[in-house]
Amino acid sequence: MKVAGILERKAKDTLVKAGLEILNGKDPEKSLDKLFAIIKKTVGKSKSKISMSQIDKVQQLYNENPAIHKLVVDIVSKTNKNCLDKFFVNFFANAAWYGIPKREALFEKTGTKVPFTILISPSMRCNLRCTGCYASSYSKKDDIPLEELDRIIGEARDLGVYYFVILGGEPFINDYMLDLYEKYNDCMFTPFSNSTLFTEEVADRLQKLGNVIPMFSLEGFEKETDERRGKGVFQKVMHAMDLLKERGILFGVSSATGRHNIDTVTSDKFIDMLIEKGARMSWYFLFMPVGKEPDTSLMLTPEQRLHLGERVRTLRTTKPYFTLDFFNDAPYVGGCIAGKYYCHINSKEDLEPCIFAHFAVDNVKGKKLLDVFGSEFFKLLRDRQPYNRNLLMPCMMIDNTKQVRDIVKRTGAKPTDEGARMMIEDPEFQKKLDDLSAEFRPYAEKAWKEEFGEKGNFEMSKG
Ligand code: SF4
The missing domain is CATH 3.20.20.70 (Aldolase class I)
Structure with missing residues (x-):
């Protein structure tokens, strides 16, 4: 399915070509600033949601923090050439950048x-x-x-x-x-x-x-x-x-x-x-x-x-x-990433929102992924986000325990293992989880205020 624009594809090819030249050049460490400049130029021209300020922040950390600087330099200088090239092209250029406008175009359509x-x-x-x-x-x-x-x-x-x-x-x-x-x-x-x-x-x-x-x-x-x-x-x-x-x-x-x-x-x-x-x-x-x-x-x-x-x-x-x-x-x-930034297909091919949330409405056998990603279950998971304004309590299962019970009830999602069944059917187990969440809340509230100033990346909450 051709959903990404020609512009994005061309921009990606330019980014890959320039990036690989720099990474394989005589002194990649000295050239990393050039790479940041090329990334900013490419991203600036594209429809990608990655903002310039996010890239600036990463560059600033790289320039000013010695530990982060050393990690990047170690990766660039000590990784096998083929592995480094694939990491740059497959992860950065394809997954973290090119895939975004491609998936966004699909969402619009x-x-x-x-x-x-x-x-x-x-x-x-x-x-x-x-x-x-x-x-x-x-x-x-x-x-x-x-x-x-x-x-x-x-x-x-x-x-x-x-x-x-x-x-x-x-x-x-x-x-x-x-x-x-x-x-x-x-x-x-x-x-x-x-x-x-x-x-x-x-x-x-x-x-x-x-x-x-x-x-x-x-x-x-x-x-x-x-x-x-x-x-x-x-x-x-x-x-x-x-x-x-x-x-x-x-x-x-x-x-x-x-x-x-x-x-x-x-x-x-x-x-x-x-x-x-x-x-x-x-x-x-x-x-x-x-x-x-x-x-x-x-x-x-x-x-x-x-x-x-x-x-x-x-x-x-x-x-x-x-x-x-x-x-x-x-x-x-922006909180829990289940069902929006990632999902899990178990060995029976049930599509679960997360590796710990063992609930499913769909099995992908014989079904198109695009159809199952659009389920009411996954939509409701996104609509309810964030489950809590305190993003240190992101989880529908251990922090906001009523959410999982309600979402499962409304969408008819079925538990795919015993722990998940107990989460929605066993009152004794539910009470245990409710108590654990209540016990955590005051600590989380204090940390959310003192360490995060009650600020988080809410822009990403709905996916
Ligand atoms: S917060 Fe809970 S539901 Fe969300 S991804 Fe993590 S474990 Fe899964």
């Missing part, structure tokens, strides 16, 4: 919002047996067939989605994923992996592909990681990191953060170790009360949840390392 990124769980199978995880109960027949994955990614790419996060199960359990990464070589892929299937051959293939940035799951150092994932897993992650660092492949870390490991995964010692190993970023997720047996006991206390946000903001400006906090960064993106 059809009234349907297409998300920035799609998370896909091709298989729930995994080679590990982690505590509290049920991946071992799935078989190959539960996987999304290759032809169907191919269809989903191809259709999404035509709609302007160039960034895919691959989850599971273990994303490297199916070799055919590597063939799909190769086929869609104008898109960027981020598989969240346990690392244990990484070999020299896999690393060589990833270097050749260039469009894959793996995230390795770590709960902390050896003790915390092996306690949950099994003996020897931490050392395997370290080995996988070495394989990627040697080849100049970009990678990061994802940490599920709970009461037991927050101090470890946000410590200077842990982050310094990851930098030393060659990782460039960490994504922090809260332990959520979801899954077959939802457990609230590991969830962060109110103080810990806010402390995670403070630490992430501090790390981001003091270490040459990028950190993202799925919850506490909500003020920067």
